[in-house]
Amino acid sequence: MSDWKKLMTDAEEDNPQIAARKVKLAALRQAGINPYPNGFRPAWSLARIFHDHDPVTDAAALEQVHVSAAGRVMLLRSFGKLTFATLQDASGRLQIAVQRDTVGAEFYNEVFRKVEVGDHLGVEGHLFRTRTNELTLRATRVRLLTKSVRPLPEKFHGLEDRETRYRRRYVDLIVNPEVRELFRLRSRIIRHIRGFLEDRGYLEVETPMMHPIPGGATARPFVTHHNALGVDLYLRVAPELYLKRLIVGGFERVFEINRNFRNEGLSVRHNPEFTMLEFYQAYADYHDLMDLTEELLAGVVREVTGGGARVIHQGREIDFTPPWPRLTLAEALVRHAGADAQRMTERAYLEELLRRLGGEPRAGADAGALLLEAFELGAEARLIQPTFIMDYPVSVSPLSRRSDSRPEVAERFELFIGGWEVANAFSELNDPADQAARFRGQVAAKAAGDDEAMHFDADYIRALEYGMPPTAGEGIGIDRLVMLLTDAAAIRDVLLFPQMRPEGGE
RNA sequence: GGGCCGUUAGCUCAGUCGGUAGAGCAACAGACUUUUAAUCUGUGGGUCGUUGGUUCGACUCCAACACGGCUCACCA
Numbered sequence: 352m353s354d355w356k357k358l359m360t361d362a363e364e365d366n367p368q369i370a371a372r373k374v375k376l377a378a379l380r381q382a383g384i385n386p387y388p389n390g391f392r393p394a395w396s397l398a399r400i401f402h403d404h405d406p407v408t409d410a411a412a413l414e415q416v417h418v419s420a421a422g423r424v425m426l427l428r429s430f431g432k433l434t435f436a437t438l439q440d441a442s443g444r445l446q447i448a449v450q451r452d453t454v455g456a457e458f459y460n461e462v463f464r465k466v467e468v469g470d471h472l473g474v475e476g477h478l479f480r481t482r483t484n485e486l487t488l489r490a491t492r493v494r495l496l497t498k499s500v501r502p503l504p505e506k507f508h509g510l511e512d513r514e515t516r517y518r519r520r521y522v523d524l525i526v527n528p529e530v531r532e533l534f535r536l537r538s539r540i541i542r543h544i545r546g547f548l549e550d551r552g553y554l555e556v557e558t559p560m561m562h563p564i565p566g567g568a569t570a571r572p573f574v575t576h577h578n579a580l581g582v583d584l585y586l587r588v589a590p591e592l593y594l595k596r597l598i599v600g601g602f603e604r605v606f607e608i609n610r611n612f613r614n615e616g617l618s619v620r621h622n623p624e625f626t627m628l629e630f631y632q633a634y635a636d637y638h639d640l641m642d643l644t645e646e647l648l649a650g651v652v653r654e655v656t657g658g659g660a661r662v663i664h665q666g667r668e669i670d671f672t673p674p675w676p677r678l679t680l681a682e683a684l685v686r687h688a689g690a691d692a693q694r695m696t697e698r699a700y701l702e703e704l705l706r707r708l709g710g711e712p713r714a715g716a717d718a719g720a721l722l723l724e725a726f727e728l729g730a731e732a733r734l735i736q737p738t739f740i741m742d743y744p745v746s747v748s749p750l751s752r753r754s755d756s757r758p759e760v761a762e763r764f765e766l767f768i769g770g771w772e773v774a775n776a777f778s779e780l781n782d783p784a785d786q787a788a789r790f791r792g793q794v795a796a797k798a799a800g801d802d803e804a805m806h807f808d809a810d811y812i813r814a815l816e817y818g819m820p821p822t823a824g825e826g827i828g829i830d831r832l833v834m835l836l837t838d839a840a841a842i843r844d845v846l847l848f849p850q851m852r853p854e855g856g857e
Numbered sequence: 858g859g860g861c862c863g864u865u866a867g868c869u870c871a872g873u874c875g876g877u878a879g880a881g882c883a884a885c886a887g888a889c890u891u892u893u894a895a896u897c898u899g900u901g902g903g904u905c906g907u908u909g910g911u912u913c914g915a916c917u918c919c920a921a922c923a924c925g926g927c928u929c930a931c932c933a
Binding site for chain 1 (some may be wrong): 858881883884892901926929932
């Protein structure tokens, strides 16, 4: 144990509330009560007890219902010889009543009176209604299932401190029901996406998280080391190149929902590890994927809203009813940033446009890079309703297929919703010679100081040389999608355990 | 990384002009057999994020640092 950890432990033991709970724990053990037994098996969830019996108005009928349940004590109201407690389990809450004369004076006084908010109980008994008509479980037997030695946050305000909520998500989940709901919804969203793709013949696969050569995205990777192999490995920045190897291998439709890792700053929309959906389909192009994306996301929104097409995100209504506008980069700049449609191919005009939008042309930036940067500054944030932006410059799309009619343009789109990039997709480059040339360009950029540029992946070129069928592929950032659908303002709100600086370090 | 804001009891928060800290809930002792954030009586609980500085005196003013929030930059 490190010194600071020991200090923290000592400090916790100084907390009189924890000390008082440990005294009770010790007293229970002294009385022969195991404070952490495993063996109680609740037959009912609290929500099921409520939903099955709350409509019942006949007191005699309720009294006939025998149930057992388990849960955490969230509220405790003691009247001496009678105690009401509110139990919470995964399904919900239910009030129980424990009477001294029912459970026995010795148990009531020596054991049950030591139960506190936070403890887990197993209860058996019958149902009744209180004078205020609340359906309540009258316990005939009570068993302590887990003693809690750490006090929960105050019952009314709960836990509001954002730092503590992120660092102790378990407490956040105990006391904040809307947080539990959000993460259940996140799970449903992912389940829906998985089902959608499986229904269309996509095979779910898992590809390496540790890459000898990081690839598939322009991003700084994390580096780690494998001792036995004696090599450095990179946590993946994208699964793309492995998924396309599987297309070469003959799986014509594959997808992966998993983590990517990028060694970049944290922000309200960035976590170093984040969840990405990538899917690839042979014999399709990026237009096919636009259709598929509309269908997929409109279906997810129906799942989330119970059949609707609209969600509210941060006070703005977003309508997912297809079809969604499909604009080229240049068209988006004309429409949203007042650019001159006649001059979008003039380099001098693009520099002027970029400056007008508050940017500064970078040394060595070609016309394509200028166009993209102008778009990001002038148009991206205004794309609130779902909008496909198409036809990116090849120079900023090193893995995309070229347009047959316009070789400087990539067959690529990004989907913007709420001002954020939510998806990135393209017809895949399957010409090994062109791909090798693009890699060489990336390597040159890296040598010139671009530490996000890609490496040359010789095995990927070798795979393409065997022949990858014409393919389209897409990545969708799951965290951002969940943010949009749950009205979350920060990525940390949709991650169970967001990355935080270590606490209490020296 | 820059800017702004925050950090006081287990939790949620007050704290005046610089004079060594308060409330509610929680805890502890007690009363109470139908409460709903139960109520009532009483009691205890603080390295005011950390370290320095200014001052007779610092929760308060100043600086540095730590952690967090918002925001800008980078990115998805």
